[in-house]
Amino acid sequence: MSASATSADLLIREIRADEFHRLWPLFQAVIAPGDTYSYPPDLTMEQACEWWTTPPSRCFIAESNGEILGCYMLRPNQPGLGDHVANAGYMVSPAARGQGIAGILCEHSLQQAREAGFTAMQFNFVVSTNNSAVRVWQRHGFTIVGQVPGAFRHATLGPTDIYVMHRYL
Amino acid sequence: MSASATSADLLIREIRADEFHRLWPLFQAVIAPGDTYSYPPDLTMEQACEWWTTPPSRCFIAESNGEILGCYMLRPNQPGLGDHVANAGYMVSPAARGQGIAGILCEHSLQQAREAGFTAMQFNFVVSTNNSAVRVWQRHGFTIVGQVPGAFRHATLGPTDIYVMHRYL
Numbered sequence: 001m002s003a004s005a006t007s008a009d010l011l012i013r014e015i016r017a018d019e020f021h022r023l024w025p026l027f028q029a030v031i032a033p034g035d036t037y038s039y040p041p042d043l044t045m046e047q048a049c050e051w052w053t054t055p056p057s058r059c060f061i062a063e064s065n066g067e068i069l070g071c072y073m074l075r076p077n078q079p080g081l082g083d084h085v086a087n088a089g090y091m092v093s094p095a096a097r098g099q100g101i102a103g104i105l106c107e108h109s110l111q112q113a114r115e116a117g118f119t120a121m122q123f124n125f126v127v128s129t130n131n132s133a134v135r136v137w138q139r140h141g142f143t144i145v146g147q148v149p150g151a152f153r154h155a156t157l158g159p160t161d162i163y164v165m166h167r168y169l
Numbered sequence: 170m171s172a173s174a175t176s177a178d179l180l181i182r183e184i185r186a187d188e189f190h191r192l193w194p195l196f197q198a199v200i201a202p203g204d205t206y207s208y209p210p211d212l213t214m215e216q217a218c219e220w221w222t223t224p225p226s227r228c229f230i231a232e233s234n235g236e237i238l239g240c241y242m243l244r245p246n247q248p249g250l251g252d253h254v255a256n257a258g259y260m261v262s263p264a265a266r267g268q269g270i271a272g273i274l275c276e277h278s279l280q281q282a283r284e285a286g287f288t289a290m291q292f293n294f295v296v297s298t299n300n301s302a303v304r305v306w307q308r309h310g311f312t313i314v315g316q317v318p319g320a321f322r323h324a325t326l327g328p329t330d331i332y333v334m335h336r337y338l
Contacts, residue, residue, distance in 0.1 A: 040249030080209030081322045146315015146333045153250045
């Protein structure tokens with residue numbers, strides 16, 4: 001990988017449950033520090049796979065030379081009368097940080113969401129101390145529309161606020 | 170029922186899936202107008218029952234003389250490192266509105282949440298035009314911590330903002 005990833009470097013494609021095991025090492029590496037996701041430390045692959053691949057949730061991976069560098073999940077944020085708003089969650093391999101992959105994943109997810117008919121996207125749980133993530137989402141059109149005090153038990157910082165972020169598509 | 174319900178008038182108790190069918194007519198009556206909940210109009214009892222009674226979700230009903238006048242669902246708002254924050258949703262029978270039942274249910278849920286070890290409660294999807302609900306939650310200590318534009322397709326008002334509301338326990 002070059003120091004700055006481009007869409008051309010990455011093959012982004014949707015996967016189903018049968019390939020989730022390939023993603024699991026990255027998934028575990030991202031949640032292990034307990035600084036960005038609320039997933040429990042003892043999360044099983046089976047539970048993660050169910051959350052990320054069971055319709056209406058859709059799972060996408062970004063590969064370069066057969067190595068998975070990132071992934072995201074796309075789904076309706078609510079059922080029924082709220083299902084025009086998408087929700088997404090992104091992960092980048094710790095070894096592939098600083099290459100712009102989060103932004104590439106975000107753009108890809110926005111396009112997928114548009115094609116699926118969503119008219120907005122909402123993040124429910126952006127950890128407020130995750131500055132790099134907050135900046136990337138802002139650069140891609142999201143604004144902070146809510147702040148919930150202490151909703152995340154950060155592994156090293158303790159009770160930490162989370163942001164709700166939103167943009168139209 | 171008297172014009173103003175008291176806790177003494179109501180028996181509030183937890184139910185499991187096997188009793189959910191008794192609650193279903195009220196549930197349907199509440200979601201049918203499409204003005205407060207995002208549940209799809211064609212929601213099945215089976216799906217509703219699963220959402221409201223499958224652990225960690227817990228379902229409570231409020232009865233008076235054997236008639237169900239309201240209900241609520243209590244659960245962690247997030248898994249793992251966010252599971253200290255409770256989430257709840259409340260329904261009051263259209264025939265029993267204006268008797269203070271929502272407030273009684275809310276107080277009951279706050280106590281149940283404390284007893285279960287939660288330290289805060291968050292509502293993710295309070296329809297901003299549902300003034301009576303917003304006032305009740307504010308009276309019971311909740312504040313608006315977020316506002317998502319157009320996240321609810323209100324049956325008569327069209328795209329409508331939703332509030333995120335929060336209180337410590």
